[in-house]
Amino acid sequence: MSTSKRNTLGKFGLLSMTFAAVYSFNNVINNNIEIGLSSSPMFFIATLFYFIPFCLIIAEFVSLNKNSEAGVYAWVKSSLGGRWAFLAAYTYWFVNLFFFTSLLPRVLAYASYAFLGYEYVFTPTATTILSVLLFAFATYVSTNGAKMLGPITSVTSSLMLIMTLSYIVLAGAAVMGGVQPADPITMQAMTPEINWAFFGVTAWIFMAAGGAESVAVYVNDVKGGHKSFVKVIIIAGIFIGALYSVSSVLINIFVAREELNYTGGSVQVFEGLATYFGISEVLMNRFVGVVSFTAMFGSLLMWTATPVKIFFSEIPKGIFGEKTIALNKHGVPARAAWAQFFIVIPLLIIPMLGSSDVQELMSTVINMTAAASMLPPLFIMLAYLNLRIKLDHLPRDFKMGSRKTGIALVSVLIGIFTVGFLASTFPTDGDIFTIITYNVGGIVIFLGYAWWKYSKYQRSLTEQERQLEATPSVQ
Numbered sequence: 001m002s003t004s005k006r007n008t009l010g011k012f013g014l015l016s017m018t019f020a021a022v023y024s025f026n027n028v029i030n031n032n033i034e035i036g037l038s039s040s041p042m043f044f045i046a047t048l049f050y051f052i053p054f055c056l057i058i059a060e061f062v063s064l065n066k067n068s069e070a071g072v073y074a075w076v077k078s079s080l081g082g083r084w085a086f087l088a089a090y091t092y093w094f095v096n097l098f099f100f101t102s103l104l105p106r107v108l109a110y111a112s113y114a115f116l117g118y119e120y121v122f123t124p125t126a127t128t129i130l131s132v133l134l135f136a137f138a139t140y141v142s143t144n145g146a147k148m149l150g151p152i153t154s155v156t157s158s159l160m161l162i163m164t165l166s167y168i169v170l171a172g173a174a175v176m177g178g179v180q181p182a183d184p185i186t187m188q189a190m191t192p193e194i195n196w197a198f199f200g201v202t203a204w205i206f207m208a209a210g211g212a213e214s215v216a217v218y219v220n221d222v223k224g225g226h227k228s229f230v231k232v233i234i235i236a237g238i239f240i241g242a243l244y245s246v247s248s249v250l251i252n253i254f255v256a257r258e259e260l261n262y263t264g265g266s267v268q269v270f271e272g273l274a275t276y277f278g279i280s281e282v283l284m285n286r287f288v289g290v291v292s293f294t295a296m297f298g299s300l301l302m303w304t305a306t307p308v309k310i311f312f313s314e315i316p317k318g319i320f321g322e323k324t325i326a327l328n329k330h331g332v333p334a335r336a337a338w339a340q341f342f343i344v345i346p347l348l349i350i351p352m353l354g355s356s357d358v359q360e361l362m363s364t365v366i367n368m369t370a371a372a373s374m375l376p377p378l379f380i381m382l383a384y385l386n387l388r389i390k391l392d393h394l395p396r397d398f399k400m401g402s403r404k405t406g407i408a409l410v411s412v413l414i415g416i417f418t419v420g421f422l423a424s425t426f427p428t429d430g431d432i433f434t435i436i437t438y439n440v441g442g443i444v445i446f447l448g449y450a451w452w453k454y455s456k457y458q459r460s461l462t463e464q465e466r467q468l469e470a471t472p473s474v475q
């Protein structure tokens with residue numbers, strides 16, 4: 001590939017993309033509900049000790065696989081071979097299935113704020129039924145082309161950043177002006193209580209700081225190459241961590257933690273801000289609702305089709321049937337997208353059966369989304385560990401420190417991720433039916449299917465092809 005067309009992404013462009021991929025005001029709400037003000041230092045710790053090192057790990061894999069588009073499949077295959085590469089790519093797709101279960105109810109909640117000016121509270125059953133209908137509509141739209149999504153989400157992302165900064169400035173001004181926070185800001189409140197439940201919530205924190213894999217693929221497009229990428233990603237990480245941390249400290253200035261809910265928490269805090277400064281609450285609710293609804297609905301449409309297309313186009317041909325991976329005239333594997341729809345339906349229904357209200361439902365699905373989201377990075381980390389232990393001789397332009405440094409850093413991350421995954425999969429006081437059928441059963445079934453599917457594909461290969469497929473290879 002000609003280098004004249006690469007290295008065109010500026011530092012500010014990379015910074016903007018990193019922010020868009022990682023930061024979300026809703027993550028501040030979710031973690032505040034779970035662990036209060038102690039989420040503030042945890043966000044910054046997660047950014048420094050997870051987001052930045054993970055970005056550098058991916059940068060090294062990108063440097064190793066110069067002739068590929070640096071997808072997850074290529075990264076893992078270069079270290080662990082075809083089977084583990086397929087499982088890693090597969091987990092990125094199926095994690096997205098759990099993501100829908102937490103996104104869909106939020107779209108409904110913010111739609112009510114946008115159109116009614118307040119949140120209309122549905123029962124878990126009504127929420128699930130409406131979510132299924134909404135997802136069916138999103139699947140139909142996304143498989144028939146949605147060219148305006150890019151501009152829409154670009155505008156709403158900018159508005160979300162402006163809203164966040166506005167909240168920080170105005171809430172900070174209120175504190176400086178002498179307002180008494182709804183929840184006192186003290187060192188005791190900001191100190192985490194270390195227990196099993198806390199370890200489970202760390203998965204939520206790491207999920208909030210995620211998105212590095214979508215940014216690091218542009219390492220070869222950045223002006224100045226790897227050196228510029230490393231500098232910008234560290235600056236971006238610190239900025240995002242600081243924004244998460246400061247937002248978390250100020251989130252309970254106007255609304256107490258106990259009053260926040262998962263579905264409309266963002267509107268609640270802005271409503272409290274509006275009340276303090278004498279702004280119309282209804283207008284504020286509608287504005288935040290419109291921005292949040294548009295952003296989330298656009299995100300829903302994009303994530304409905306994009307991961308399906310990436311996954312089925314990246315893996316070797318022959319694992320799935322030609323009809324399944326066939327693209328329609330809009331360039332989307334429509335059959336695969338609708339198969340995804342029917343898989344998501346039970347993932348929406350099962351949590352409903354064990355939930356007494358919509359907030360308990362949201363806690364369950366966010367918890368499982370966080371747990372599942374730790375699997376893809378875990379595969380990449382294991383691949384990186386093997387790379388530094390057994391294949392460190394392979395040539396690449398960038399390395400995350402010496403061999404010992406790389407092994408030590410990734411080993412610590414693997415340990416943290418393992419504990420967080422187990423704690424979020426088996427939460428304290430969790431409903432046993434939901435844990436077995438949803439948390440454990442969902443992962444076992446999906447990974448078991450992936451293992452069987454790849455084994456079936458492997459049996460169709462010749463002995464020589466099997467050896468090539470199993471051998472780590474650099475692209």
